[in-house]
Amino acid sequence: MSQSSSPLNLAVVIATMDRPSNVHRLLSNIKAQAFHPHQVIVVDGGEITAKAVVEQFTDLEIDYITVRPPALTKQKNAGVAVARSDIDLIGFFDDDMAFETGALEAMMAFWATAKAEVAGASFNLTDFDNSWARPKSLAQRLFFIDNRSFGKVLRSGYTTHIWNVQSDTSVQWLGGGYTVWRKRVFDTCLFEEWYTGSGMWEDTFFSYRVGKDNQLFIVADAKASHLDAPIPLQSQFKLGHTQIVNWLYFVNQNRDLSLFMCLWGCVGRTLINLTKGILGWDRGYLLRALGNAKGLLTVAMGGAKANRDTSLGQVQ
Incomplete structure:
Protein backbone atom coordinates (compact mmCIF):
# COMPACT_ATOMS: atom_id res chain seq x y z
CA MET A 1 0.00 0.00 0.00
CA ASP A 129 6.97 -13.16 26.05
CA ASN A 130 3.37 -13.95 27.05
CA SER A 131 4.27 -17.05 29.09
CA TRP A 132 3.59 -17.36 32.83
CA ALA A 133 4.82 -19.66 35.59
CA ARG A 134 2.39 -21.11 38.15
CA PRO A 135 4.39 -20.24 41.33
CA LYS A 136 4.85 -16.67 40.10
CA SER A 137 1.19 -16.46 39.09
CA LEU A 138 0.03 -17.59 42.53
CA ALA A 139 1.93 -14.74 44.17
CA GLN A 140 0.58 -12.28 41.62
CA ARG A 141 -3.00 -13.46 42.14
CA LEU A 142 -2.61 -12.91 45.88
CA PHE A 143 -1.73 -9.26 45.24
CA PHE A 144 -4.25 -8.61 42.39
CA ILE A 145 -1.47 -8.33 39.78
CA ASP A 146 -2.12 -11.61 37.95
CA ASN A 147 -1.18 -11.50 34.27
CA ARG A 148 -2.89 -14.67 33.02
CA SER A 149 -5.58 -12.78 31.11
CA PHE A 150 -4.75 -10.81 27.96
CA GLY A 151 -5.05 -7.09 27.37
CA LYS A 152 -6.92 -6.31 30.59
CA VAL A 153 -6.85 -3.55 33.19
CA LEU A 154 -7.48 -5.30 36.49
CA ARG A 155 -9.41 -3.60 39.29
CA SER A 156 -6.07 -2.97 40.98
CA GLY A 157 -5.10 -0.93 37.90
CA TYR A 158 -2.50 -3.52 36.95
CA THR A 159 -2.26 -4.08 33.19
CA THR A 160 -1.79 -7.47 31.57
CA HIS A 161 0.29 -8.11 28.46
CA ILE A 162 -0.73 -6.87 25.00
CA LEU A 227 14.75 -1.98 21.30
CA ASP A 228 14.69 -0.69 24.87
CA ALA A 229 18.11 -0.18 26.45
CA PRO A 230 18.80 -1.90 29.81
CA ILE A 231 17.90 0.21 32.84
CA PRO A 232 21.09 1.53 34.49
CA LEU A 233 21.66 0.51 38.09
CA GLN A 234 21.62 4.13 39.24
CA SER A 235 18.09 4.55 37.78
CA GLN A 236 16.50 1.56 39.51
CA PHE A 237 15.58 3.37 42.75
CA LYS A 238 13.84 6.20 40.89
CA LEU A 239 12.08 3.67 38.65
CA GLY A 240 10.73 1.83 41.68
CA HIS A 241 9.44 5.05 43.23
CA THR A 242 7.78 6.16 39.99
CA GLN A 243 6.16 2.74 39.49
CA ILE A 244 4.16 3.11 42.70
CA VAL A 245 3.28 6.82 42.67
CA ASN A 246 2.19 6.87 39.02
CA TRP A 247 0.23 3.64 39.39
CA LEU A 248 -1.73 5.08 42.33
CA TYR A 249 -2.43 8.29 40.43
CA PHE A 250 -3.94 6.32 37.55
CA VAL A 251 -6.22 4.30 39.84
CA ASN A 252 -7.18 7.40 41.82
CA GLN A 253 -8.62 8.93 38.65
CA ASN A 254 -10.85 5.97 37.76
CA ARG A 255 -13.81 5.25 40.02
CA ASP A 256 -14.31 1.80 38.52
CA LEU A 257 -10.91 0.73 39.89
CA SER A 258 -10.13 -0.15 43.51
CA LEU A 259 -7.70 1.92 45.59
CA PHE A 260 -7.50 -0.87 48.16
CA MET A 261 -6.58 -3.46 45.53
CA CYS A 262 -4.08 -1.04 44.04
CA LEU A 263 -2.36 -0.40 47.38
CA TRP A 264 -2.23 -4.13 48.08
CA GLY A 265 -0.83 -4.66 44.59
CA CYS A 266 1.85 -2.03 45.26
CA VAL A 267 2.83 -3.92 48.43
CA GLY A 268 2.99 -7.10 46.38
CA ARG A 269 5.11 -5.49 43.69
CA THR A 270 7.52 -4.27 46.37
CA LEU A 271 7.79 -7.73 47.96
CA ILE A 272 8.22 -9.47 44.61
CA ASN A 273 11.05 -7.12 43.60
CA LEU A 274 12.66 -7.55 47.02
CA THR A 275 12.44 -11.36 46.74
CA LYS A 276 13.96 -11.30 43.26
CA GLY A 277 16.78 -9.11 44.54
CA ILE A 278 17.56 -11.33 47.52
CA LEU A 279 17.26 -14.71 45.79
CA GLY A 280 19.14 -13.57 42.70
CA TRP A 281 21.67 -11.31 44.46
CA ASP A 282 20.44 -8.63 42.06
CA ARG A 283 21.20 -5.07 43.20
CA GLY A 284 18.88 -3.68 40.53
CA TYR A 285 15.81 -5.40 41.97
CA LEU A 286 16.87 -4.51 45.53
CA LEU A 287 17.16 -0.82 44.61
CA ARG A 288 13.85 -0.98 42.77
CA ALA A 289 12.19 -2.51 45.84
CA LEU A 290 13.58 0.30 47.99
CA GLY A 291 12.19 2.77 45.47
CA ASN A 292 8.83 0.98 45.67
CA ALA A 293 8.90 1.35 49.45
CA LYS A 294 9.64 5.05 49.17
CA GLY A 295 6.78 5.33 46.68
CA LEU A 296 4.41 3.81 49.23
CA LEU A 297 5.61 6.37 51.78
CA THR A 298 5.08 9.15 49.26
CA VAL A 299 1.56 7.89 48.60
CA ALA A 300 0.86 7.71 52.35
CA MET A 301 1.84 11.38 52.57
CA GLY A 302 -0.50 12.33 49.71
CA GLY A 303 2.05 12.34 46.88
CA ALA A 304 -0.33 10.73 44.39
CA LYS A 305 -3.51 12.22 45.78
CA ALA A 306 -5.99 13.83 43.41
CA ASN A 307 -9.70 14.39 43.45
CA ARG A 308 -11.40 11.47 41.72
CA ASP A 309 -13.96 13.88 40.27
CA THR A 310 -11.32 16.01 38.58
CA SER A 311 -11.32 15.72 34.77
CA LEU A 312 -7.66 15.53 33.79
CA GLY A 313 -6.13 15.45 30.35
CA GLN A 314 -9.30 16.74 28.74
CA VAL A 315 -9.53 19.53 26.22
CA GLN A 316 -11.09 22.58 27.83
Whole structure:
Protein backbone atom coordinates (compact mmCIF):
# COMPACT_ATOMS: atom_id res chain seq x y z
CA MET A 1 0.00 0.00 0.00
CA SER A 2 1.58 3.27 -1.09
CA GLN A 3 0.86 6.57 0.59
CA SER A 4 -1.28 7.70 -2.30
CA SER A 5 -3.43 4.53 -2.27
CA SER A 6 -4.34 4.79 1.43
CA PRO A 7 -7.86 6.13 2.11
CA LEU A 8 -6.62 7.72 5.35
CA ASN A 9 -3.82 10.18 6.08
CA LEU A 10 -1.37 9.29 8.84
CA ALA A 11 0.83 11.59 10.90
CA VAL A 12 3.53 10.12 13.14
CA VAL A 13 4.77 11.88 16.29
CA ILE A 14 8.24 10.98 17.54
CA ALA A 15 8.98 12.41 21.00
CA THR A 16 12.72 12.22 21.68
CA MET A 17 15.40 13.56 24.00
CA ASP A 18 19.20 13.41 23.59
CA ARG A 19 19.10 10.36 21.30
CA PRO A 20 19.81 11.52 17.74
CA SER A 21 21.20 8.10 16.80
CA ASN A 22 17.88 6.52 17.76
CA VAL A 23 16.00 9.08 15.68
CA HIS A 24 18.24 8.29 12.70
CA ARG A 25 17.60 4.55 13.07
CA LEU A 26 13.83 5.04 13.37
CA LEU A 27 13.55 7.43 10.42
CA SER A 28 15.63 5.01 8.34
CA ASN A 29 13.25 2.25 9.35
CA ILE A 30 10.21 4.33 8.37
CA LYS A 31 11.83 5.30 5.08
CA ALA A 32 12.39 1.60 4.25
CA GLN A 33 8.68 0.83 4.64
CA ALA A 34 6.44 0.46 1.59
CA PHE A 35 4.03 2.98 3.17
CA HIS A 36 5.25 6.41 4.24
CA PRO A 37 3.34 8.63 6.69
CA HIS A 38 1.81 11.78 5.25
CA GLN A 39 3.48 13.77 8.03
CA VAL A 40 6.26 12.99 10.50
CA ILE A 41 6.53 15.27 13.54
CA VAL A 42 9.76 15.05 15.52
CA VAL A 43 9.30 16.69 18.93
CA ASP A 44 12.75 17.19 20.44
CA GLY A 45 13.21 17.89 24.14
CA GLY A 46 16.94 17.30 24.34
CA GLU A 47 20.07 19.38 24.59
CA ILE A 48 21.74 17.05 22.08
CA THR A 49 19.32 17.82 19.28
CA ALA A 50 18.26 15.61 16.40
CA LYS A 51 17.76 18.51 13.96
CA ALA A 52 20.78 17.63 11.81
CA VAL A 53 19.57 14.03 11.61
CA VAL A 54 16.07 15.09 10.57
CA GLU A 55 17.46 17.26 7.79
CA GLN A 56 19.02 14.18 6.17
CA PHE A 57 15.59 12.66 5.41
CA THR A 58 14.36 15.01 2.71
CA ASP A 59 12.15 12.33 1.15
CA LEU A 60 9.97 12.19 4.28
CA GLU A 61 7.55 15.01 5.11
CA ILE A 62 9.00 16.00 8.48
CA ASP A 63 8.16 18.87 10.80
CA TYR A 64 10.74 19.45 13.55
CA ILE A 65 9.80 21.25 16.76
CA THR A 66 11.33 21.58 20.23
CA VAL A 67 9.76 21.50 23.69
CA ARG A 68 11.54 22.80 26.79
CA PRO A 69 11.60 21.60 29.49
CA PRO A 70 11.10 18.10 28.11
CA ALA A 71 8.39 15.68 29.24
CA LEU A 72 6.90 12.87 27.20
CA THR A 73 3.27 13.92 27.63
CA LYS A 74 4.03 17.58 26.88
CA GLN A 75 5.94 16.57 23.76
CA LYS A 76 3.13 14.31 22.57
CA ASN A 77 0.56 17.06 23.04
CA ALA A 78 2.80 19.48 21.16
CA GLY A 79 2.97 16.98 18.30
CA VAL A 80 -0.82 16.67 18.19
CA ALA A 81 -1.08 20.46 17.91
CA VAL A 82 1.17 20.44 14.81
CA ALA A 83 -0.76 17.72 12.96
CA ARG A 84 -2.17 19.07 9.69
CA SER A 85 -5.90 19.53 9.17
CA ASP A 86 -6.01 16.79 6.50
CA ILE A 87 -4.68 14.14 8.90
CA ASP A 88 -7.05 11.32 9.93
CA LEU A 89 -4.78 9.21 12.14
CA ILE A 90 -1.96 10.14 14.54
CA GLY A 91 0.64 7.57 15.51
CA PHE A 92 3.11 7.85 18.38
CA PHE A 93 6.44 6.07 17.94
CA ASP A 94 9.12 5.76 20.61
CA ASP A 95 12.54 6.50 19.13
CA ASP A 96 13.71 2.97 20.05
CA MET A 97 11.07 1.18 17.96
CA ALA A 98 11.89 -1.07 14.99
CA PHE A 99 9.12 -2.00 12.55
CA GLU A 100 9.23 -5.17 10.50
CA THR A 101 8.93 -4.98 6.72
CA GLY A 102 5.34 -4.17 5.80
CA ALA A 103 4.32 -3.18 9.34
CA LEU A 104 3.07 0.31 8.46
CA GLU A 105 1.27 -1.07 5.43
CA ALA A 106 -0.46 -3.69 7.62
CA MET A 107 -1.47 -1.03 10.12
CA MET A 108 -3.00 1.15 7.42
CA ALA A 109 -4.80 -1.85 5.95
CA PHE A 110 -6.37 -2.45 9.37
CA TRP A 111 -7.57 1.15 9.59
CA ALA A 112 -8.94 1.09 6.03
CA THR A 113 -11.65 -1.36 7.16
CA ALA A 114 -11.91 -0.51 10.87
CA LYS A 115 -15.35 0.29 12.25
CA ALA A 116 -16.06 3.84 13.41
CA GLU A 117 -16.05 2.79 17.06
CA VAL A 118 -12.38 1.70 16.82
CA ALA A 119 -10.32 4.59 18.24
CA GLY A 120 -6.83 3.15 18.65
CA ALA A 121 -4.61 0.29 17.52
CA SER A 122 -1.15 -0.85 18.55
CA PHE A 123 1.56 -2.63 16.63
CA ASN A 124 2.18 -6.25 17.58
CA LEU A 125 5.38 -6.48 19.64
CA THR A 126 6.96 -9.84 18.83
CA ASP A 127 9.97 -9.56 21.14
CA PHE A 128 7.95 -9.90 24.37
CA ASP A 129 6.97 -13.16 26.05
CA ASN A 130 3.37 -13.95 27.05
CA SER A 131 4.27 -17.05 29.09
CA TRP A 132 3.59 -17.36 32.83
CA ALA A 133 4.82 -19.66 35.59
CA ARG A 134 2.39 -21.11 38.15
CA PRO A 135 4.39 -20.24 41.33
CA LYS A 136 4.85 -16.67 40.10
CA SER A 137 1.19 -16.46 39.09
CA LEU A 138 0.03 -17.59 42.53
CA ALA A 139 1.93 -14.74 44.17
CA GLN A 140 0.58 -12.28 41.62
CA ARG A 141 -3.00 -13.46 42.14
CA LEU A 142 -2.61 -12.91 45.88
CA PHE A 143 -1.73 -9.26 45.24
CA PHE A 144 -4.25 -8.61 42.39
CA ILE A 145 -1.47 -8.33 39.78
CA ASP A 146 -2.12 -11.61 37.95
CA ASN A 147 -1.18 -11.50 34.27
CA ARG A 148 -2.89 -14.67 33.02
CA SER A 149 -5.58 -12.78 31.11
CA PHE A 150 -4.75 -10.81 27.96
CA GLY A 151 -5.05 -7.09 27.37
CA LYS A 152 -6.92 -6.31 30.59
CA VAL A 153 -6.85 -3.55 33.19
CA LEU A 154 -7.48 -5.30 36.49
CA ARG A 155 -9.41 -3.60 39.29
CA SER A 156 -6.07 -2.97 40.98
CA GLY A 157 -5.10 -0.93 37.90
CA TYR A 158 -2.50 -3.52 36.95
CA THR A 159 -2.26 -4.08 33.19
CA THR A 160 -1.79 -7.47 31.57
CA HIS A 161 0.29 -8.11 28.46
CA ILE A 162 -0.73 -6.87 25.00
CA TRP A 163 1.84 -8.40 22.66
CA ASN A 164 2.59 -11.42 20.47
CA VAL A 165 -0.96 -11.90 19.15
CA GLN A 166 -1.83 -14.31 16.33
CA SER A 167 -4.91 -12.40 15.16
CA ASP A 168 -6.28 -8.87 15.60
CA THR A 169 -7.29 -8.71 19.25
CA SER A 170 -9.50 -6.34 21.25
CA VAL A 171 -7.91 -4.98 24.45
CA GLN A 172 -8.63 -2.51 27.26
CA TRP A 173 -5.40 -0.53 27.03
CA LEU A 174 -2.65 0.29 24.53
CA GLY A 175 1.05 1.08 24.74
CA GLY A 176 2.29 4.62 24.37
CA GLY A 177 5.08 4.37 21.81
CA TYR A 178 3.79 2.00 19.13
CA THR A 179 0.17 3.04 18.70
CA VAL A 180 -2.05 4.82 16.16
CA TRP A 181 -5.13 6.83 17.19
CA ARG A 182 -7.97 8.43 15.28
CA LYS A 183 -7.32 12.15 15.26
CA ARG A 184 -10.85 12.83 16.53
CA VAL A 185 -9.81 11.36 19.90
CA PHE A 186 -7.76 14.48 20.54
CA ASP A 187 -10.78 16.75 20.10
CA THR A 188 -11.75 15.80 23.66
CA CYS A 189 -8.69 14.14 25.22
CA LEU A 190 -5.03 15.03 25.50
CA PHE A 191 -2.16 13.27 27.25
CA GLU A 192 -2.12 13.89 31.01
CA GLU A 193 0.74 16.26 31.77
CA TRP A 194 0.73 15.37 35.47
CA TYR A 195 2.97 12.54 34.26
CA THR A 196 6.39 14.15 33.99
CA GLY A 197 9.69 12.91 32.57
CA SER A 198 9.39 9.61 30.71
CA GLY A 199 5.72 9.43 31.70
CA MET A 200 5.45 5.93 33.15
CA TRP A 201 1.74 4.89 33.22
CA GLU A 202 0.70 7.78 30.95
CA ASP A 203 -0.12 5.32 28.19
CA THR A 204 -2.44 3.34 30.47
CA PHE A 205 -4.03 6.53 31.79
CA PHE A 206 -4.82 7.80 28.29
CA SER A 207 -5.78 4.58 26.52
CA TYR A 208 -7.95 3.17 29.32
CA ARG A 209 -9.97 6.39 29.40
CA VAL A 210 -10.45 6.38 25.62
CA GLY A 211 -11.21 2.66 25.63
CA LYS A 212 -14.18 3.06 27.97
CA ASP A 213 -16.23 4.48 25.08
CA ASN A 214 -14.34 3.06 22.11
CA GLN A 215 -12.71 -0.14 20.89
CA LEU A 216 -8.95 -0.72 21.01
CA PHE A 217 -7.01 -3.36 19.09
CA ILE A 218 -3.63 -5.01 18.65
CA VAL A 219 -2.97 -5.53 14.91
CA ALA A 220 -1.41 -8.95 14.42
CA ASP A 221 0.29 -8.36 11.05
CA ALA A 222 1.73 -4.97 12.04
CA LYS A 223 4.81 -6.41 13.72
CA ALA A 224 7.46 -4.45 15.57
CA SER A 225 10.12 -4.69 18.27
CA HIS A 226 10.96 -2.37 21.16
CA LEU A 227 14.75 -1.98 21.30
CA ASP A 228 14.69 -0.69 24.87
CA ALA A 229 18.11 -0.18 26.45
CA PRO A 230 18.80 -1.90 29.81
CA ILE A 231 17.90 0.21 32.84
CA PRO A 232 21.09 1.53 34.49
CA LEU A 233 21.66 0.51 38.09
CA GLN A 234 21.62 4.13 39.24
CA SER A 235 18.09 4.55 37.78
CA GLN A 236 16.50 1.56 39.51
CA PHE A 237 15.58 3.37 42.75
CA LYS A 238 13.84 6.20 40.89
CA LEU A 239 12.08 3.67 38.65
CA GLY A 240 10.73 1.83 41.68
CA HIS A 241 9.44 5.05 43.23
CA THR A 242 7.78 6.16 39.99
CA GLN A 243 6.16 2.74 39.49
CA ILE A 244 4.16 3.11 42.70
CA VAL A 245 3.28 6.82 42.67
CA ASN A 246 2.19 6.87 39.02
CA TRP A 247 0.23 3.64 39.39
CA LEU A 248 -1.73 5.08 42.33
CA TYR A 249 -2.43 8.29 40.43
CA PHE A 250 -3.94 6.32 37.55
CA VAL A 251 -6.22 4.30 39.84
CA ASN A 252 -7.18 7.40 41.82
CA GLN A 253 -8.62 8.93 38.65
CA ASN A 254 -10.85 5.97 37.76
CA ARG A 255 -13.81 5.25 40.02
CA ASP A 256 -14.31 1.80 38.52
CA LEU A 257 -10.91 0.73 39.89
CA SER A 258 -10.13 -0.15 43.51
CA LEU A 259 -7.70 1.92 45.59
CA PHE A 260 -7.50 -0.87 48.16
CA MET A 261 -6.58 -3.46 45.53
CA CYS A 262 -4.08 -1.04 44.04
CA LEU A 263 -2.36 -0.40 47.38
CA TRP A 264 -2.23 -4.13 48.08
CA GLY A 265 -0.83 -4.66 44.59
CA CYS A 266 1.85 -2.03 45.26
CA VAL A 267 2.83 -3.92 48.43
CA GLY A 268 2.99 -7.10 46.38
CA ARG A 269 5.11 -5.49 43.69
CA THR A 270 7.52 -4.27 46.37
CA LEU A 271 7.79 -7.73 47.96
CA ILE A 272 8.22 -9.47 44.61
CA ASN A 273 11.05 -7.12 43.60
CA LEU A 274 12.66 -7.55 47.02
CA THR A 275 12.44 -11.36 46.74
CA LYS A 276 13.96 -11.30 43.26
CA GLY A 277 16.78 -9.11 44.54
CA ILE A 278 17.56 -11.33 47.52
CA LEU A 279 17.26 -14.71 45.79
CA GLY A 280 19.14 -13.57 42.70
CA TRP A 281 21.67 -11.31 44.46
CA ASP A 282 20.44 -8.63 42.06
CA ARG A 283 21.20 -5.07 43.20
CA GLY A 284 18.88 -3.68 40.53
CA TYR A 285 15.81 -5.40 41.97
CA LEU A 286 16.87 -4.51 45.53
CA LEU A 287 17.16 -0.82 44.61
CA ARG A 288 13.85 -0.98 42.77
CA ALA A 289 12.19 -2.51 45.84
CA LEU A 290 13.58 0.30 47.99
CA GLY A 291 12.19 2.77 45.47
CA ASN A 292 8.83 0.98 45.67
CA ALA A 293 8.90 1.35 49.45
CA LYS A 294 9.64 5.05 49.17
CA GLY A 295 6.78 5.33 46.68
CA LEU A 296 4.41 3.81 49.23
CA LEU A 297 5.61 6.37 51.78
CA THR A 298 5.08 9.15 49.26
CA VAL A 299 1.56 7.89 48.60
CA ALA A 300 0.86 7.71 52.35
CA MET A 301 1.84 11.38 52.57
CA GLY A 302 -0.50 12.33 49.71
CA GLY A 303 2.05 12.34 46.88
CA ALA A 304 -0.33 10.73 44.39
CA LYS A 305 -3.51 12.22 45.78
CA ALA A 306 -5.99 13.83 43.41
CA ASN A 307 -9.70 14.39 43.45
CA ARG A 308 -11.40 11.47 41.72
CA ASP A 309 -13.96 13.88 40.27
CA THR A 310 -11.32 16.01 38.58
CA SER A 311 -11.32 15.72 34.77
CA LEU A 312 -7.66 15.53 33.79
CA GLY A 313 -6.13 15.45 30.35
CA GLN A 314 -9.30 16.74 28.74
CA VAL A 315 -9.53 19.53 26.22
CA GLN A 316 -11.09 22.58 27.83
